[in-house]
Amino acid sequence: MNCKRAINQITGYLDGNLDEELKKVLEGHLDKCHDCHAVFDTTKKTIELYCDGKIFPLPDDVRTRLHEALRHKLQQAK
Amino acid sequence: MSDSLQPALVKSEPVLVTEAKAGSYAAFEELVNRYEKKIYRLGMNITGNPEDAEDVLQETFLKAFEHLPDFREDSRFYTWLVRIAVNEGLMKLRKRRSSKEVPIEDSQDEEGEVMPREFADWKPNPEQLLARAELETILSNAVKSLPPIFRTVFYLRDVEGLSTEETAEMLNLSVGAVKARLFRARLRLREELAKIFKRE
Numbered sequence: 001m002n003c004k005r006a007i008n009q010i011t012g013y014l015d016g017n018l019d020e021e022l023k024k025v026l027e028g029h030l031d032k033c034h035d036c037h038a039v040f041d042t043t044k045k046t047i048e049l050y051c052d053g054k055i056f057p058l059p060d061d062v063r064t065r066l067h068e069a070l071r072h073k074l075q076q077a078k
Numbered sequence: 079m080s081d082s083l084q085p086a087l088v089k090s091e092p093v094l095v096t097e098a099k100a101g102s103y104a105a106f107e108e109l110v111n112r113y114e115k116k117i118y119r120l121g122m123n124i125t126g127n128p129e130d131a132e133d134v135l136q137e138t139f140l141k142a143f144e145h146l147p148d149f150r151e152d153s154r155f156y157t158w159l160v161r162i163a164v165n166e167g168l169m170k171l172r173k174r175r176s177s178k179e180v181p182i183e184d185s186q187d188e189e190g191e192v193m194p195r196e197f198a199d200w201k202p203n204p205e206q207l208l209a210r211a212e213l214e215t216i217l218s219n220a221v222k223s224l225p226p227i228f229r230t231v232f233y234l235r236d237v238e239g240l241s242t243e244e245t246a247e248m249l250n251l252s253v254g255a256v257k258a259r260l261f262r263a264r265l266r267l268r269e270e271l272a273k274i275f276k277r278e
Contacts, residue, residue, distance in 0.1 A: 012257075039268070046271055050232075053217045055221070057115070
């Protein structure tokens with residue numbers, strides 16, 4: 001397996017979508033190739049950072065306006 | 079043991095939905111409290127714009143309130159909310175695209191090979207080296223640098239944990255198109271973060 005093919009399989013590997021044979025070939029390449037291993041490792045880390053990051057927090061004023069809009073809708077529905 | 083030491087009763091989502099359908103606004107409000115942060119985050123990820131994200135948030139919950147009697151409960155309530163929010167977010171993007179502000183897809187990003195440029199290892203635990211606010215700014219800016227459809231696919235698959243098939247159905251894309259966009263989104267985010275986190 002060359003580096004180009006390995007890079008193309010990395011996200012499938014992260015998702016657990018590769019068949020056993022391809023998985024073994026890719027793992028063999030990652031063991032030997034520092035660059036592809038670094039790409040694999042840091043792609044995994046990228047996903048983890050976004051899952052833990054909680055970016056774009058809900059501002060208090062936006063939350064207040066949401067609840068006001070919902071109560072207004074409730075009053076209209078009555 | 080006194081009652082005050084009992085843990086507060088946390089109602090399950092299906093119980094709250096049943097009560098809300100029966101007319102309990104308190105139950106509906108509890109569902110809003112539970113999911114408002116995630117829906118706002120989804121709106122920001124799709125639109126990349128705080129005003130549009132607020133519209134997505136309000137429209138999602140107003141529509142959910144209005145159409146709650148039609149919710150058949152064959153999926154989770156939260157999945158139903160995400161579906162509404164994705165539709166609202168994509169409508170916002172289409173409106174902006176028609177006013178030539180932002181393309182939903184950047185054709186230059188859809189073609190050509192994606193090969194990494196950065197191969198350096200990262201510093202260990204980079205998130206611990208930065209203040210939380212600084213890390214959030216770095217992650218936000220990186221995600222905003224992606225075309226909207228890339229960051230939407232990335233968010234639904236990797237952060238929300240939807241399957242490839244669910245993401246494809248929600249975005250009206252083929253499974254192959256979702257996989258291709260996810261691949262590009264992950265590698266491009268990695269490239270952006272590598273500029274900051276790589277070992278010198």
